[in-house]
Amino acid sequence: MQRANQAAIRKVQRAVDAGDFTKALSIARAAYRAAPDDAAREELLLFLGPRAASTPDDQ
Secondary structure (H helix, E strand, C coil), X not given: CCHHHHHHHHHHHHHHHCCCHHHHXXXXXXXXXXXXXXXXXXXXXXXXXXXXXXXHHHC
């Protein structure tokens, strides 16, 4: 996993844990846009995608 993705995933997780979902989404979007290639974007989606539906009403 790329270091930039690892850092972004940690930041998103911290924001989610703090209940700041707006910040988490902002960080995730910025990381996705900054990803250098499709493989990096795929990696982000793989880790962050399941966390996007973390509550029962999100599914």
